[in-house]
Amino acid sequence: MQRILRKLIPIASVLILHGSVFAQVTLETTPTMRSEVKDLKMAVNGLHFNRMSLDEIDYQQLIVDYMEHLDFAHLYFRISDEIQWKARFGLPMKNAYLDKNEIYPAFYIFNTFQQRAEERLAWIRTFLSEPINLEQEDYLIVDDKNETWPATEQEADVRWTKQLKNEIISQMLPDLRKKIDASAKEKSLDLAAGIDATLLEQLVDPESFQTMLDDARQKVLDRYERWYNRITEIRPSEVHEDFLTKLAQMYDPHSNFMSPDTSEDFGIAISNELIGIGAVLSDENGYCKIQELVEKGPAEKSKQLAPGDFIVGVAQEDGEFVDVVGKRLRDIVRLIRGEESSLVRLKIKPARGAEEEKIVDIIRERITLEEKLASAEIQVIENGDRQMKIGIINLPSFYGPSHLAPDSSSASGDVERLIEKLQAQDVEGIILDLRTNGGGLLDEAIKVTGLFISQGSVVKLKDRRGNFEINRDHNPNISWRGPLAVLTSRYSASASEIVAGALQYYKRAVVIGDISTHGKGTVQKTYPLPISEFDFFQTREEILLRPRMLQRIESLLPAPRQTANPSIAKITIGKYYLPDGSSTQLKGVESDIVIPSVNEILPIKESDLDNPMPWDVVDGQPLKEDLYALDNYPMILPGLVEMLDSQSAVRRSELEEFQYLDESIKFFSERYNRDQIPLRLTERLTRIYTDKEISDVLEKRRDTLAGMAFESIPVVLHEKPAGDETAAITSSPNASDELDLVFPDDAASADGEDTEEEKDRKPFDIQKREAVRIMSDWILIENRIREGDQQRQMALAALKESMEKTSAMPHNENPIRN
Template sequence: MKKSFLILMLTVIVSAASCSFTTNKVENDPNKDKLLIDLISYVLGKGHYDAKQIDDDFSQEVFSDYIDALDPLKRYFYKSDIEEFKEYEKLIDDEIRNKEITFFNITYSRLQQRMAQARILHKEILETPFNFEKNESINTDYDNLSYVKNKEEMKNRWRLQLKFNALSSYYDKIEEQIDSITENSNYNRKTSIVLEEEARDITKTSLKEYFEFADDLERKDWFSIYINSIVEEFDPHTYYFAPQDKDRFDIQMSGKLEGIGARLQKKNDNVKIIEIISGGPAWRGNEVEVGDLIMKVKQEKEEEPVSIVGMRLDDAVSLIKGPKGTKVSLTIKKVDGTIEVIEIVRDVVELEETYAKSSIVKKNDKTFGVVNLPKFYFNMQDYNQRNAAKDVKQEIIRLKEQDMDGLVIDLRDNGGGSLQTVVDIAGLFIEKGPIVQVRTKGESPEVLSDKDRNILWDGPLVILVNELSASASEILAAAMQDYKRAIIIGSKQTYGKGTVQNVMDLNRWMRSNDFGDLGALKLTTQKFYRVNGGSTQLEGVKSDVVVPDRYSYIDIGEKDQENPLPWDKIAAAEYELWNGYIDFEQTINNSKERMSKNDQLKLIEENAKWVREKRDVNNYSLNYTNYKANIELNEKQAERFKGINDYKNSLTFQSLPYENELMEKDTILAEKRKRWHKSLSKDVYVEEAISVLEDLKINNIRRSKNPLTIIKN
């Protein structure tokens, strides 16, 4: 796979060198945006697995998606604006070829104008009290809402939206007052006029923060939206990363960052600390706390600190983070109002919630293990650094030391990640053989195999999935299903993402670059297939035991996205079924029978249907009496679903010994594990997974052939 992709890249780079991306071309064209359009369209045409024809039809799709991205609630643009824009509806393809961005310039300029008008408009509206006794309603089906024709209609659209927001706060205020009066008979009751004004003030604050966020967006941010409206027409997973977006992507994939170890949020003009990351420099120093405001930042070798009050959050973060071992001085306004200067030595910060974690599960006299894997993480610069495969292997070794009788791998909500980590993890459970087939356009499929004959775990295995288990998760689940190595429990099908993306640094395509960092393009370059030859694209992995969950009736899979690549099939790879079980099919049937009688699952399915019904409601009354009646009706209907959260399974969960030692010093980790174990104790799916592990009978003759397995008496 790597070889074929390298050949493609070399071919494209050589071609690019003879095309427009040369030093002279860049110097003669100072417009970075035009360069980006030119470069990205070229890379898409040469490198995408199923490159689309950039023609009038393509142009129309880009036009529609881009306008919708700029104004999804249709509260900025007028009908006349859209009619003016439509002159370019079939010209975007021509502009791409001609390296022009006239359409973007016009829409960007008009949006800034309309947003400035909206700032004035919403303030005018919020100066007047809302009449919550008037019978009127709001339609939130924005896709089918028409654009307004004039300022009067625009003002009314904003008025309805702001009234809807204020009505929600007004209702909460009244309910809070009722509770206060119930608790304290001497409570000073507020009039409806005062409560309405307070609710309107909350809406004012909310809109103020919204427009402050919008003010932080620069032209380049809006241009990224335009570029992505173009690239996402190729498929849902092709995406342009502006420089700072690429940094975030790298952090997500590796689970690591270099900085002080705190999550920040823009609040008014201030940068606020909203979380201290366990184990990071800020946590170790114990001098900053959640709620502190960072006022100034001073680098190690600079004399004067830089004020970040009013600065864009991204720019402030860029100043605060930095390489491991460097020092940064922060002027902090503490929660109590005092000002302190705190020096922090930056370090590598590991985002613990990104990584695999495990729990010992006790049921009767048996011990089981659960490994939760949030994503298939890896270091994009060095695969040999910490990655999902290494961590999962280590967790299984630790669980085996506790005499584990069976193992659950929880891939629910796991959106994927590194392909290589999947192969490495799958190899922990089979002797050897193919794990996944990968095909580059125009080439024969390449089979990625586990070649290590050792098996780390040859006992009972269950994999949990849901509709949000995607990509790499689907490869692992599919491989274990095809080998009949594991029983898959979960949704009717997984997400259905059967494509492979590579992230290309756009700067590497330039001989010379006077424009700074150009960002990166995540590009769909390949498709992967199960060892049985079928693609997971669109169809996903169908569970052996199908159980309902909260997503069962919501359209969230690949098939529900725009522009997905089609499903197809190739020849199967050569592989041998796992022969370590005696009663595989009977165990599946037993589980299906149990699940069909499970009252908790019936309740979950009813709730999923009800949630879908509520999601389809688009019309809401702005009359307080009707609004309150609707809420009370919903609460009454929801009463029957309270049992979902009250459910308690019969399992006991505990951390591994090494984590218990860590938690003696790390109270944050201790709290996180406490919450996770509480969640597991209410989890009907984990409960059934353990029951399946109990049912699976192992062929001990098969197990005795594995030199890494110790047979218990």
């Protein structure tokens, strides 16, 4: 995963953790921290699936992992730091520190990082004030797996010189390319043939070039100045959270520690609800900018805010305003969120006009993140002489009620409603799109599976003691009995793999998509801290003892903390197994029909994470095919998948869109696998324009193909109330946006080669289109089988009638022979 980050996030953003940056912190573990260290130790030692004790942890590796967490670009620390700290902190970590619930090593390492950052900022100021040669041949290495920290200060200076030259070029490119494009168009020049220093001078006059260079220097310097200013706002609790998370992740990549702020965000993600004003915020040069307003949210309904406005101050009720210019977005969000029906006052700098700052009063409301909910559409396709309606349900997560939102909607309920709406529109097949579904609530995954099958086992859960719990769908009702496909990708993880795997196992659905899903076959449970003795009761017998032991144990427990969002330990407590006994861990769920995807290039699988748990298999249950006839829904008959795959393979080899897809994947792969970025400006420009020539051709082909898209009809999940002029809820406009969370600062490609045209591409979903075609093929096959059954029944009826007539005719028992 670090490889992706290195390619996609500039260094000023890389240095941000959890939307925060670093500052000098007090070298002291507070009593609250000590209590949380103790609780986390109890949780991982007594609840984690792999039963590894704290004595078995490689604490020297923990030190290295924490250093990497702070400085994975290897720019601040030195090799000598690693050697020294592994000996000083790693070897005695458990006995000298953790046994005393102390995390002094984390503070010491962090403060060293902060000190190095302060020293480096001074060096950056000097470097950016001096002449910079952008025509010297050099390269920035972006993917050196064996690179460690520099050995000397001089080696670090060399790395920083390359890093800053890259950032300056990236800052110059947008304006520089506009100038170059205009001049080249005027002179009818082919830029893909190459750009040298002479041609560059012809295209951009020296004065304009120097202005762009000076502006780029200033932007880079401003970025680092803002970053350093935010360093001073870091809290010791954030260092504490990061270090405890790295400790938990020594067990597996999905166990972690969450502070109250992080646990609040976690609850929001699970329930898809929060209490606030309904605005998506981003950081722009130290100002809190309103990126967009949530439909029907308090901010939109106020009619006083607009996208582009800046929030410069926040006040509670009648309290004093807090100046938020230069503050971290997480801290600003904390000020804006609050209790339902309470008042928050915002000081706004309007985006348009020369208006003075204004005060806007907003009553906080409970906001449903509609773009995170299930959505649906109907695509109309012609196959042969038939026109069919195919329903597509997009489910981004398995959400449901939480302690923050006990009355929020559920994934299973929303999917069931969408199925009803699709059936009302006479769809003949349904595709469940789980490509962006990273998991969620297990109960919801079981319920969603149950919408398509009758009662039966969905998933087995194995705990750390080897006990099995079979999670079943107990609802005999089936919401959809027709042909069903599940569309998956490498991003389909955890609960979505359970759904896809169970439906595949029961031969209820054809799985279509990437070679396999993500491969997360572990289950996590959250434990609010302080941890309870009850959390260690895992067997049925122990659970039954709870009422009788309640009074005695409660007397031993500390008083619970009075906080709405406690710190949380998220611990991997078990592994998932599909009904046949196979684990989805590492291997995922393999697709029945594979469609080419760029995801196969990216390191986004479970096996790409640190410390993943192994794959294994347990005893499964036999598949009783006689149940399907009783349940009266179509089981995937032998040979059907092979037939559908064969028909799809013909299209994949013949259709223009798949040729386009193959070439796009090849082009992306070549760009992605580049391990160095040119720091000679003319070489960088030549590569950009060479790439642009290829991407322009692909873009035109894509636009042509997009014009042939199937007719799409949105399906409304919630009808708007009478008199409500706002749009009804349909599909997700921006599934990647995070409400009230930080957008990546200056997010762009590492070499600044992503253009506005690339960012504004129209949607063209080849995988979905082919899934619709596959579904239409299945429907035709089902119709032929059904027609064959009807003909067979008619033939049997005719034969029976003929036999009855024959038996009724008189006949001679003793014929006369002549």
